[in-house]
Amino acid sequence: xxxxxxxxxxxxxxxxxxxxxxxxxxxxxxxxxxxxxxxxxxxxxxxxxxxxxxxxxxxxxxxxxxxxxxxxxxxxxxxxxxxxxxxxxxxxxxxxxxxxxxxxxxxxxxxxxxxxxxxxxxxxxxxxxxxxxxxxxxxxxxxxxxxxxxxxxxxxxxxxxxxxxxxxxxxxxxxxxxxxxxxxxxxxxxxxxxxxxxxxxxxxxxxxxxxxxxxxxxxxxxxxxxxxxxxxxxxxxxxxxxxxxxxxxxxxxxxxxxxxxxxxxxxxxxxxxxxxxxxxxxxxxxxxxxxxxxxxxxxxxxxxxxxxxxxxxxxxxxxxxxxxxxxxxxxxxxxxxxxxxxxxxxxxxxxxxxxxxxxxxxxxxxxxxxxxxxxxxxxxxxxxxxxxxxxxxxxxxxxxxxxxxxxxxxxxxxxxxxxxxxxxxxxxxxxxxxxxxxxxxxxxxxxxxxxxxxxxxxxxxxxxxxxxxxxxxxxxxxxxxxxxxxxxxxxxxxxxxxxxxxxxxxxxxxxxxxxxxxxxxxxxxxxxxxxxxxxxxxxxxxxxxxxxxxxxxxxxxxxxxxxxxxxxxxxxxxxxxxxxxxxxxxxxxxxxx
Amino acid sequence: xxxxxxxxxxxxxxxxxxxxxxxxxxxxxxxxxxxxxxxxxxxxxxxxxxxxxxxxxxxxxxxxxxxxxxxxxxxxxxxxxxxxxxxxxxxxxxxxxxxxxxxxxxxxxxxxxxxxxxxxxxxxxxxxxxxxxxxxxxxxxxxxxxxxxxxxxxxxxxxxxxxxxxxxxxxxxxxxxxxxxxxxxxxxxxxxxxxxxxxxxxxxxxxxxxxxxxxxxxxxxxxxxxxxxxxxxxxxxxxxxxxxxxxxxxxxxxxxxxxxxxxxxxxxxxxxxxxxxxxxxxxxxxxxxxxxxxxxxxxxxxxxxxxxxxxxxxxxxxxxxxxxxxxxxxxxxxxxxxxxxxxxxxxx
Numbered sequence: 001x002x003x004x005x006x007x008x009x010x011x012x013x014x015x016x017x018x019x020x021x022x023x024x025x026x027x028x029x030x031x032x033x034x035x036x037x038x039x040x041x042x043x044x045x046x047x048x049x050x051x052x053x054x055x056x057x058x059x060x061x062x063x064x065x066x067x068x069x070x071x072x073x074x075x076x077x078x079x080x081x082x083x084x085x086x087x088x089x090x091x092x093x094x095x096x097x098x099x100x101x102x103x104x105x106x107x108x109x110x111x112x113x114x115x116x117x118x119x120x121x122x123x124x125x126x127x128x129x130x131x132x133x134x135x136x137x138x139x140x141x142x143x144x145x146x147x148x149x150x151x152x153x154x155x156x157x158x159x160x161x162x163x164x165x166x167x168x169x170x171x172x173x174x175x176x177x178x179x180x181x182x183x184x185x186x187x188x189x190x191x192x193x194x195x196x197x198x199x200x201x202x203x204x205x206x207x208x209x210x211x212x213x214x215x216x217x218x219x220x221x222x223x224x225x226x227x228x229x230x231x232x233x234x235x236x237x238x239x240x241x242x243x244x245x246x247x248x249x250x251x252x253x254x255x256x257x258x259x260x261x262x263x264x265x266x267x268x269x270x271x272x273x274x275x276x277x278x279x280x281x282x283x284x285x286x287x288x289x290x291x292x293x294x295x296x297x298x299x300x301x302x303x304x305x306x307x308x309x310x311x312x313x314x315x316x317x318x319x320x321x322x323x324x325x326x327x328x329x330x331x332x333x334x335x336x337x338x339x340x341x342x343x344x345x346x347x348x349x350x351x352x353x354x355x356x357x358x359x360x361x362x363x364x365x366x367x368x369x370x371x372x373x374x375x376x377x378x379x380x381x382x383x384x385x386x387x388x389x390x391x392x393x394x395x396x397x398x399x400x401x402x403x404x405x406x407x408x409x410x411x412x413x414x415x416x417x418x419x420x421x422x423x424x425x426x427x428x429x430x431x432x433x434x435x436x437x438x439x440x441x442x443x444x445x446x447x448x449x450x451x452x453x454x455x456x457x458x459x460x461x462x463x464x465x466x467x468x469x470x471x472x473x474x475x476x477x478x479x480x481x482x483x484x485x486x487x488x489x490x491x492x493x494x495x496x497x498x499x500x501x502x503x504x505x506x507x508x509x510x511x512x513x514x515x516x517x518x519x520x521x522x523x524x525x526x527x528x529x530x531x532x533x534x535x536x537x538x539x540x541x542x543x544x545x546x547x548x549x550x551x552x553x554x555x556x557x558x559x560x561x562x563x564x565x566x567x568x569x570x571x572x573x574x575x576x577x578x579x580x581x582x583x584x585x586x587x588x589x590x591x592x593x
Numbered sequence: 594x595x596x597x598x599x600x601x602x603x604x605x606x607x608x609x610x611x612x613x614x615x616x617x618x619x620x621x622x623x624x625x626x627x628x629x630x631x632x633x634x635x636x637x638x639x640x641x642x643x644x645x646x647x648x649x650x651x652x653x654x655x656x657x658x659x660x661x662x663x664x665x666x667x668x669x670x671x672x673x674x675x676x677x678x679x680x681x682x683x684x685x686x687x688x689x690x691x692x693x694x695x696x697x698x699x700x701x702x703x704x705x706x707x708x709x710x711x712x713x714x715x716x717x718x719x720x721x722x723x724x725x726x727x728x729x730x731x732x733x734x735x736x737x738x739x740x741x742x743x744x745x746x747x748x749x750x751x752x753x754x755x756x757x758x759x760x761x762x763x764x765x766x767x768x769x770x771x772x773x774x775x776x777x778x779x780x781x782x783x784x785x786x787x788x789x790x791x792x793x794x795x796x797x798x799x800x801x802x803x804x805x806x807x808x809x810x811x812x813x814x815x816x817x818x819x820x821x822x823x824x825x826x827x828x829x830x831x832x833x834x835x836x837x838x839x840x841x842x843x844x845x846x847x848x849x850x851x852x853x854x855x856x857x858x859x860x861x862x863x864x865x866x867x868x869x870x871x872x873x874x875x876x877x878x879x880x881x882x883x884x885x886x887x888x889x890x891x892x893x894x895x896x897x898x899x900x901x902x903x904x905x906x907x908x909x910x911x912x913x914x915x916x917x918x919x920x921x922x923x924x925x926x927x928x929x930x931x932x933x934x935x936x937x938x939x940x941x
Contacts, residue, residue: 058750105924113927117927244754244758289766299759302744302748302755306744
């Protein structure tokens with residue numbers, strides 16, 4: 001086992017060094033050229049893995065970004081004789097700006113528009129390249145100079161090969177570092193919906209745009225290298241067909257895996273090359289056979305292995321989790337906490353109407369620090385709607401919600417999270433593939449401040465990262481999950497997952513916990529453990545509001561209960577008072593005869 | 594630009610726009626029923642047009658052979674899955690399956706080899722072309738999509754890509770790289786003042802309108818139409834009342850293949866169609882469908898009409914930028930939709 005882990009950390013380094021060393025061995029030029037292209041494709045595919053595989057945003061338009069990068073440097077270096085390095089800078093600016101514009105328009109709308117619109121703008125840019133006189137129309141631009149660095153000119157294919165693969169390695173490291181950061185964790189959560197990351201304080205719309213721009217800029221770099229490798233550009237390799245090919249690489253390699261990008265790029269490039277060569281000679285006539293084979297292979301592939309190939313390889317090399325909590329780290333800053341007994345949440349005549357239906361009818365109650373309050377009621381009483389009003393998932397129609405004396409009515413979940421309210425979900429919302437530790441660390445999102453793409457890529461955020469992970473570990477130990485830090489969250493039992501959600505909430509340093517049916521689906525012992533945990537938190541001064549169906553659980557745990565029926569509050573008091581309250585008995589058991 | 598040019602452009606725009614509208618309806622239909630974004634819709638357009646062109650020039654269309662191959666593959670698929678599930682019932686099912694997937698394509702194939710294709714009346718030629726292309730719809734669904742019916746939209750979209758790639762490749766193999774026109778339905782045209790109205794355009798518009806009315810009644814009045822709508826609204830609910838997802842999927846694909854092939858037949862007298870031009874045509878239908886948010890049929894149709902008009906006018910003013918303009922229109926449309934959407938996420 002130990003050997004295997006050493007092997008799995010060393011293997012990629014050895015493989016990459018070997019790839020870099022190839023030109024110095026006597027490898028035929030054909031292979032050097034082919035592998036240069038694999039490198040170029042890999043850079044684009046890396047961005048696409050992040051975009052499509054990790055964040056779940058599909059783009060057919062990456063080839064167009066490659067085109068912007070390639071055309072910018074081609075135009076500047078041939079028309080104005082500028083240095084290719086300026087071309088790189090300008091190309092990055094151009095792709096970044098184009099992506100920002102397109103992203104701002106398309107990222108806000110739901111899933112399936114994005115792929116369609118990427119097809120559309122992929123085509124638009126292709127037609128633009130092909131019709132502008134200044135870009136040489138469909139003939140393109142030729143005579144692009146070679147890149148030079150400190151007097152060394154990258155004119156030979158072998159030199160370009162080394163440059164390209166160096167960029168691939170840098171891109172690989174940058175993407176891995178990024179995904180393994182505070183912002184990266186938020187990106188990894190995007191695929192599973194917006195509600196959870198937003199509740200952790202993540203601006204999902206903005207993060208999507210960031211990822212999109214990042215992926216586009218990687219494509220732009222690939223285009224820059226392409227232009228100076230080929231010394232000529234024309235619109236064809238930036239058309240939709242290539243956009244589709246990039247996606248194909250990612251799917252075949254394994255959409256969710258960084259190394260899958262390299263694997264997929266290699267396979268598709270090699271396969272494409274050989275199919276193009278020997279299919280016609282096998283089948284006689286000249287035709288586009290490789291498209292047919294690719295197409296059918298792709299469909300079969302998805303039917304039988306829709307995770308791609310990389311998971312099969314990964315299974316042979318059990319690796320270490322990338323994010324490990326340090327032994328010791330300085331604590332993160334904490335907010336001031338209210339004194340026990342102070343009113344922390346005050347709801348006054350909160351109302352929610354859906355058209356003519358009044359789901360929550362002028363409900364008022366309050367929660368104090370150091371107490372556990374319960375919100376109960378029969379099905380359809382409006383408990384969940386009330387919960388959504390408090391957490392900012394639904395907007396309030398009228399009334400007041402004050403948190404520590406300040407109004408939070410009308411704020412988004414993100415803003416509410418930043419005030420110090422944390423929540424769990426009725427249906428557990430974890431990122432199943434991420435470790436328990438990283439899932440908990442999501443909760444501390446708002447307590448970190450560094451997480452910009454650049455600082456993450458260069459690992460300048462290490463100190464803060466350690467603080468966040470240490471805090472996550474501390475909270476997991478506090479709730480009793482300290483033994484399970486590095487397991488995937490998806491492998492936990494439901495009860496443990498609910499506890500993990502509470503640990504995640506605790507990581508945000510809250511003064512009020514909102515728990516949506518925390519005991520639902522738990523076994524008896526699990527309920528006992530949860531109950532003990534909540535009592536412990538109460539003793540530490542935490543305020544807890546829980547929506548719950550399990551009467552035993554609520555009665556033995558809470559200090560204060562609010563009962564709702566048909567959208568209105570019908571009773572409020574201690575558990576003992578509620579148990580004998582006539583209106584409550586009527587609501588739950590029907591009228592007394 | 595004078596009034597007569599304007600009139601010609603409007604007429605052109607409405608004619609092609611009507612065809613895009615029909616395509617956008619098919620795309621919305623397939624998406625809402627199966628969650629498949631049907632990129633290969635365009636291939637049905639090209640297959641329809643090129644099959645008719647082959648028939649009119651007296652060649653046996655190769656698509657008949659493709660249909661036979663697809664039929665055999667589908668039959669194998671069905672046999673294997675039935676063998677696994679309920680081997681007992683297989684014997685009873687066999688005649689039905691064999692006639693649907695083997696005998697029918699075989700009969701069509703033999704017909705195309707032996708009929709005097711060139712001399713048939715045009716309506717028969719069209720019927721033959723449709724009979725060859727339309728059954729491919731459900732077969733493609735059975736082979737490519739049905740095993741993944743519960744996968745995510747992303748996976749289904751990539752399947753669509755694969756099917757699209759394969760079908761374009763097959764199109765090149767069957768029809769060669771050259772494009773073809775089909776014969777016009779009629780040469781008649783009338784002059785009203787300075788305007789000339791071609792009977793051809795009127796036929797296209799009338800056909801599209803008749804089809805839209807037929808689709809409207811199909812969804813509003815017939816049981817299978819209502820079943821499709823039910824599946825579109827709630828797949829699980831529809832299954833619980835006995836509407837199979839697979840049957841609904843096959844039906845949706847049949848309709849969309851039929852609409853696609855018909856669009857190809859309608860557009861081929863105006864525009865030269867080659868093996869890959871279906872894709873761009875269908876994409877313009879997509880642009881229309883996006884206007885309607887992939888959900889609303891009337892807005893999708895109106896949007897598609899708009900796309901036709903924009904295309905026709907931009908081909909007059911800036912012909913080489915025609916496609917660029919049409920596909921850039923999508924950006925403001927998306928912006929408009931994104932401002933209008935109130936972003937309700939999951940269970941919220």
